[in-house]
Amino acid sequence: MYVDGASKGNPGPAGIGIVIYDGDDRLVGKVSAYIGKKTNNQAEYSALLRAIQLALYFKTKTLKIRSDSELVVRQLTGEYQVSNANIKKLYERVMELKKQIPNVKIEHVMRNFNEKADFLAKKAADKKDKIR
Template sequence: MGEGPWRLHTDGAARGNPGPAGIGVVLIDPHGQVAEQLARYIGTATNNVAEYTALIAGLERALARGARRLDVYSDSELMVRQLNGEYRVKHEGLKPLYHRVRELAACFDAVRFIHVPRERNREADRLANRGIDQGAAPG
């Protein structure tokens, strides 16, 4: 019945809340190969804004690579619960990001949002922190 889902690991980090923030994305193809990694500085943001920004970047990359089915892994319990309809998005600053995620998710045949402990999201976490370091570097 076709190939299995792609896997997307995302993480957002902020040093301070808000503070300098970065995103990390790891996209893994259905064969288990890392297709893409991304570490990016996003300026000053809250941790929750960074989490959503990382997810948006990851969904965009997965679509660009032609993924049709996607399992998304994040250690942000709040974001995963919001996207799975368990929690409402109350913070006004998150609503546009939430709606952008919904728009992108609708482009796939299937998307699952899965909460994982931080230990199972280490590479995305490392990339998010690298993104902060890139922005904090002088020059």
């Protein structure tokens, strides 16, 4: 899975994008969802959280998540501490859910390898004006 979060304003209208591939690298699904007013980091964590929830729903045993958010990936691998209280709640939820999947790998990718998820996240954030 490739995940991304976007915020227009930071905080501002935010969206998440998820691109789902199977074990043979075939595209099997996409998610583009408006998530309300959030910071960019909250949106990034929200995308990751939704990806893990989807994996749990489909009873996935092995999960590889790729994100272009170096901060989020390094926090989840223990390289960086989480100091923001709002982010800490999301971080703790991700860590809790992650334990329910036997084999989870979260890795950082350069932005140009995450363009599809980025597009979906920005598209969802832009939908704010259309949702009433």
